[in-house]
Amino acid sequence: MDVFDPEFLRRMQDFEGFWLYLLKGALDKPARDALGRSSAAFVARSVGPKVFSGGQMTFDERDRPAIKALQKIGYAPVPNVFTDAEIEEIHRYFQGVPGALSGGGADGHVLLKDVPPNAGFIHFHAATACACPPIYRLLHDERLISLVSAYLGAPASIGLCTAWWSYPAPGGAEGMQMFHHDRGDFRSCNLFVYLTNVTEGSGPHAFVERTHEMDVLLPVISQRFGAQPEIFQRFWQWMEQHRKTDAEVLHLFPQSEVKVFTGPKGTSFLEDTRGLHKGTRPQTAPRFVFEIFFSVLPKFNEHIVPQRRSELKLPAGLETDTAKLSPLVRYATRQILV
Ligand SMILES: O=C(O)CCC(=O)C(=O)O
Numbered sequence: 001m002d003v004f005d006p007e008f009l010r011r012m013q014d015f016e017g018f019w020l021y022l023l024k025g026a027l028d029k030p031a032r033d034a035l036g037r038s039s040a041a042f043v044a045r046s047v048g049p050k051v052f053s054g055g056q057m058t059f060d061e062r063d064r065p066a067i068k069a070l071q072k073i074g075y076a077p078v079p080n081v082f083t084d085a086e087i088e089e090i091h092r093y094f095q096g097v098p099g100a101l102s103g104g105g106a107d108g109h110v111l112l113k114d115v116p117p118n119a120g121f122i123h124f125h126a127a128t129a130c131a132c133p134p135i136y137r138l139l140h141d142e143r144l145i146s147l148v149s150a151y152l153g154a155p156a157s158i159g160l161c162t163a164w165w166s167y168p169a170p171g172g173a174e175g176m177q178m179f180h181h182d183r184g185d186f187r188s189c190n191l192f193v194y195l196t197n198v199t200e201g202s203g204p205h206a207f208v209e210r211t212h213e214m215d216v217l218l219p220v221i222s223q224r225f226g227a228q229p230e231i232f233q234r235f236w237q238w239m240e241q242h243r244k245t246d247a248e249v250l251h252l253f254p255q256s257e258v259k260v261f262t263g264p265k266g267t268s269f270l271e272d273t274r275g276l277h278k279g280t281r282p283q284t285a286p287r288f289v290f291e292i293f294f295s296v297l298p299k300f301n302e303h304i305v306p307q308r309r310s311e312l313k314l315p316a317g318l319e320t321d322t323a324k325l326s327p328l329v330r331y332a333t334r335q336i337l338v
């Protein structure tokens with residue numbers, strides 16, 4: 001990085017460094033959320049007229065309660081996005097493609113059948129996941145993209161789609177198995193889909209209600225701790241820490257405000273993971289889960305190489321001609337598929 005170059009910080013690469021510094025470190029939650037709202041307003045103004053039909057943001061009326069729930073508490077169950085047959089197809093697909101090992105000291109890329117017993121996770125990357133036919137279909141689901149765009153307040157961009165197994169391996173909670181908040185963008189929303197049955201023992205996802213957005217969280221915390229200025233102030237410092245223990249969370253939030261998502265395979269929910277959440281470490285059985293990350297701005301901390309639709313081996317019935325897609329779908333998927 002040549003700081004004496006007249007182009008310094010004008011080049012996208014330098015600017016990205018600054019942007020990530022704002023996202024990952026420099027700004028506190030009120031500032032991050034404010035920047036999120038401004039970025040949504042900017043993208044809505046500049047992209048909206050080009051991708052919304054008639055230039056206006058619309059969504060399916062049946063999704064209004066989900067949009068409201070996301071705004072108010074930070075998550076919303078949605079009808080299963082995959083059929084049982086599609087879930088079987090997804091299982092079969094991921095048996096045949098390598099994934100990345102992590103946790104328990106494991107690393108490298110292997111097939112599912114070769115996962116060593118100590119591994120905590122195997123992750124399948126976006127480039128692999130997006131070529132799985134039922135996933136490809138879902139990524140192009142205009143109703144889902146419209147719902148998420150309405151929540152974000154701007155045409156949504158898919159920054160990531162991934163599936164992973166987490167295992168009841170020895171050792172304690174690792175990484176995202178501890179409560180944390182995500183900083184993938186200043187404004188974002190994730191879709192989670194369970195691909196195995198998830199009980200209390202098999203690593204349910206958990207979310208602390210109303211922690212996602214400053215406008216929602218501030219009144220809750222003011223009412224709870226407003227009369228104790230020291231605790232109130234410490235709370236906001238604590239919120240900025242990346243990871244938190246269960247004991248810390250339950251000291252500040254009643255159990256009734258911690259939503260634990262159990263449910264049969266197929267269970268699907270949207271969540272704003274800027275709020276506190278974790279994927280509990282499985283104890284009794286492994287868990288297989290699928291996720292789409294939607295944001296307003298591109299994902300700056302990862303450079304995904306988009307796959308060419310025309311080069312994927314997909315069954316007939318799925319649209320693989322990018323030019324034939326609706327502008328909203330084409331825009332939303334552009335970082336992973338071209
Ligand atoms: O495994 C889980 O349920 C949590 C995953 C998570 O933290 C995330 O996707 O941001």
Ligand SMILES: [Fe+2]
Nearest residue numbers: 176181182273
């Ligand atoms: Fe997370």
